[in-house]
Amino acid sequence: xxxxxxxxxxxxxxxxxxxxxxxxxxxxxxxxxxxxxxxxxxxxxxxxxxxxxxxxxxxxxxxxxxxxxxxxxxxxxxxxxxxxxxxxxxxxxxxxxxxxxxxxxxxxxxxxxxxxxxxxxxxxxxxxxxxxxxxxxxxxxxxxxxxxxxxxxxxxxxxxxxxxxxxxxxxxxxxxxxxxxxxxxxxxxxxxxxxxxxxxxxxxxxxxxxxxxxxxxxxxxxxxxxxxxxxxxxxxxxxxxxxxxxxxxxxxxxxxxxxxxxxxxxxxxxxx
Amino acid sequence: xxxxxxxxxxxxxxxxxxxxxxxxxxxxxxxxxxxxxxxxxxxxxxxxxxxxxxxxxxxxxxxxxxxxxxxxxxxxxxxxxxxxxxxxxxxxxxxxxxxxxxxxxxxxxxxxxxxxxxxxxxxxxxxxxxxxxxxxxxxxxxxxxxxxxxxxxxxxxxxxxxxxxxxxxxxxxxxxxxxxxxxxxxxxxxxxxxxxxxxxxxxxxxxxxxxxxxxxxxxxxxxxxxxxxxxxxxxxxxxxxxxxxxxxxxxxxxxxxxxxxxxxxxxxxxxxxxxxxxxxxxxxxxxxxxxxxxxxxxxxxxxxxxxxxxxxxxxxxxxxxxxxxxxxxxxxxxxxxxxxxxxxxxxxxxxxxxxxxxxxxxxxxxxxxxxxxxxxxxxxxxxxxxxxxxxxxxxxxxxxxxxxxxxxxxxxxxxxxxxxxxxxxxxxxxxxxxxxxxxx
Numbered sequence: 001x002x003x004x005x006x007x008x009x010x011x012x013x014x015x016x017x018x019x020x021x022x023x024x025x026x027x028x029x030x031x032x033x034x035x036x037x038x039x040x041x042x043x044x045x046x047x048x049x050x051x052x053x054x055x056x057x058x059x060x061x062x063x064x065x066x067x068x069x070x071x072x073x074x075x076x077x078x079x080x081x082x083x084x085x086x087x088x089x090x091x092x093x094x095x096x097x098x099x100x101x102x103x104x105x106x107x108x109x110x111x112x113x114x115x116x117x118x119x120x121x122x123x124x125x126x127x128x129x130x131x132x133x134x135x136x137x138x139x140x141x142x143x144x145x146x147x148x149x150x151x152x153x154x155x156x157x158x159x160x161x162x163x164x165x166x167x168x169x170x171x172x173x174x175x176x177x178x179x180x181x182x183x184x185x186x187x188x189x190x191x192x193x194x195x196x197x198x199x200x201x202x203x204x205x206x207x208x209x210x211x212x213x214x215x216x217x218x219x220x221x222x223x224x225x226x227x228x229x230x231x232x233x234x235x236x237x238x239x240x241x242x243x244x245x246x247x248x249x250x251x252x253x254x255x256x257x258x259x260x261x262x263x264x265x266x267x268x269x270x271x272x
Numbered sequence: 273x274x275x276x277x278x279x280x281x282x283x284x285x286x287x288x289x290x291x292x293x294x295x296x297x298x299x300x301x302x303x304x305x306x307x308x309x310x311x312x313x314x315x316x317x318x319x320x321x322x323x324x325x326x327x328x329x330x331x332x333x334x335x336x337x338x339x340x341x342x343x344x345x346x347x348x349x350x351x352x353x354x355x356x357x358x359x360x361x362x363x364x365x366x367x368x369x370x371x372x373x374x375x376x377x378x379x380x381x382x383x384x385x386x387x388x389x390x391x392x393x394x395x396x397x398x399x400x401x402x403x404x405x406x407x408x409x410x411x412x413x414x415x416x417x418x419x420x421x422x423x424x425x426x427x428x429x430x431x432x433x434x435x436x437x438x439x440x441x442x443x444x445x446x447x448x449x450x451x452x453x454x455x456x457x458x459x460x461x462x463x464x465x466x467x468x469x470x471x472x473x474x475x476x477x478x479x480x481x482x483x484x485x486x487x488x489x490x491x492x493x494x495x496x497x498x499x500x501x502x503x504x505x506x507x508x509x510x511x512x513x514x515x516x517x518x519x520x521x522x523x524x525x526x527x528x529x530x531x532x533x534x535x536x537x538x539x540x541x542x543x544x545x546x547x548x549x550x551x552x553x554x555x556x557x558x559x560x561x562x563x564x565x566x567x568x569x570x571x572x573x574x575x576x577x578x579x580x581x582x583x584x585x586x587x588x589x590x591x592x593x594x595x596x597x598x599x600x601x602x603x604x605x606x607x608x609x610x611x612x613x614x615x616x617x618x619x620x621x622x623x624x625x626x627x628x629x630x631x632x633x634x635x636x637x638x639x640x641x642x643x644x645x646x647x648x649x650x651x652x653x654x655x656x657x658x659x660x661x662x663x664x665x666x667x668x669x670x671x672x673x674x675x676x677x678x679x680x681x682x683x684x685x686x687x688x689x690x691x692x693x694x695x696x697x698x699x700x701x702x703x704x705x706x707x708x709x710x711x712x
Contacts, residue, residue: 006606019580020580057537087359147549241539249536252532262522265518267519270515271687
């Protein structure tokens with residue numbers, strides 16, 4: 001009885017699935033394609049390759065590069081984008097000393113609510129503060145950048161590609177998809193999911209930032225540096241994690257060998 | 273319970289003697305996972321995964337309790353409190369990554385444990401109750417994992433909660449009020465986050481309780497084994513300790529090695545980037561996908577794209593998704609073959625390796641892919657096979673198949689001969705002599 005019922009239920013699901021499958025197949029055949037082509041499916045690009053010092057199991061942050069990236073963030077990105085999960089004290093990890101961190105923090109105006117007057121005033125930041133919120137008057141909401149490197153697939157390569165990927169809309173795209181013209185006020189970038197984003201190219205000219213370590217500030221270099229910096233803001237414990245990982249794996253490898261020998265020893269003479 | 277030749281616990285010193293006559297806890301452990309539990313001597317590494325699942329349950333509870341000390345279940349601050357754990361709590365990043373990847377590892381070992389059961393017929397008499405309790409554990413794990421994924425209150429958390437509770441909205445008549453009751457509101461919000469946290473903390477202990485029942489039920493008939501032939505004599509078994517504590521110890525070390533490699537060097541590999549974006553009710557992610565361990569069932573849900581008769585497509589998908597696991601409850605009675613192990617079932621074995629496994633692989637892949645062609649059509653074919661396998665093929669195969677001859681005993685399978693076999697009525701073919709209660 002139960003097997004009879006089970007076959008009936010099985011047939012029910014089989015028939016309904018075949019019905020869904022058949023409908024999908026008919027649609028695909030009548031349209032001559034499996035999925036309709038759109039400007040996004042045809043012109044969206046995967047991020048370019050980017051290699052950073054922090055890549056791989058042995059990779060460590062390049063502090064010099066992180067400092068340069070921090071400079072780009074401060075002089076370019078910080079106009080619109082906040083970094084709310086990062087505290088000024090964290091900057092010591094980039095190689096700044098205590099006084100330098102105090103000086104960086106002091107330049108930031110941190111909002112404080114005065115309960116007596118009911119007003120919000122500002123005071124100079126302290127190393128214990130996090131990066132203050134950034135007011136943005138324009139359209140759209142510039143996202144917080146703290147976690148950007150982990151919030152996109154292949155995050156560092158994505159930011160790097162986005163920053164260096166602005167271009168004019170290809171004529172081919174407009175020919176194939178005349179409706180997909182970049183709307184007024186948006187900017188074409190093939191690395192952005194829907195090809196058009198509100199942010200204009202932020203890094204546009206060589207020397208936009210003057211690096212104190214003498215590195216030539218090309219658009220490519222600045223984009224790389226700030227992408228590296230955002231890897232750090234997203235995962236400040238990355239170095240510590242990898243440093244911890246190796247001894248752990250070493251111990252487990254040793255433990256596996258011991259456990260294997262114990263197993264062989266105990267089972268010796270016992271066929272199994 | 274257990275076999276007559278099982279070692280008996282003998283308290284060795286005055287303290288354990290004192291304990292044994294008052295609270296025989298050491299005796300319980302000795303009989304459950306010690307030298308007092310005789311286990312088939314021929315267990316392969318496939319029999320390691322129950323112990324591993326137990327290990328990861330404990331790991332999840334321990335790391336989870338530590339995380340709960342620092343996490344705040346409030347929609348306004350949940351996301352930031354997770355980042356606080358990652359950045360400011362000492363070793364907080366380790367606890368969180370261990371917990372997130374621990375969930376994945378738990379599902380990996382449990383999936384292997386379940387599919388071991390499928391292949392070796394571990395669900396058959398007299399072990400039906402172990403199997404049923406196992407399916408209950410799996411359902412509880414899915415509920416726990418789903419609610420845990422909501423807690424960081426990222427985009428996937430939020431929209432996952434929306435989609436999964438929305439499934440209940442597909443139920444006719446009561447669907448919408450039911451969904452609102454589950455969420456405590458019209459959309460996921462603080463009420464939902466709080467109750468999910470409460471239940472996410474509760475359910476692991478319920479799982480632990482069902483695990484105890486699962487192990488209790490296991491100790492009645494004892495462990496199955498790769499031949500599927502029941503234990504006949506002492507030479508078929510070895511004491512669990514030290515034999516399997518040693519073998520499982522090696523397995524555990526190897527699995528921990530893999531787990532830690534992921535945990536320390538690719539901790540976000542199995543997660544979704546969108547969950548590092550704070551929950552935003554105003555912006556739907558381009559592709560809403562659950563965690564990887566739900567993918568096969570998510571693929572089945574999305575395979576139903578057309579209304580059929582008076583069934584809306586969404587309701588069919590929801591019915592099918594839940595049925596996909598519920599059919600496991602009936603498996604002991606759908607598979608009527610008296611032979612357990614797939615090693616001796618030529619037809620069943622073919623359907624397992626060339627049917628069920630590829631279908632599951634396709635469902636895994638398509639569940640994580642966007643809901644577009646060709647993934648939808650592929651998941652339709654794979655879902656069809658999945659249901660046909662359990663509901664049609666297994667009942668039919670088990671009644672028409674001619675199993676291969678079974679060894680007389682585990683000892684014979686291992687050593688090539690068994691002195692006891694000459695005492696047995698040799699005129700009876702091996703498979704008959706081992707006939708167990710037929711599964712009716």
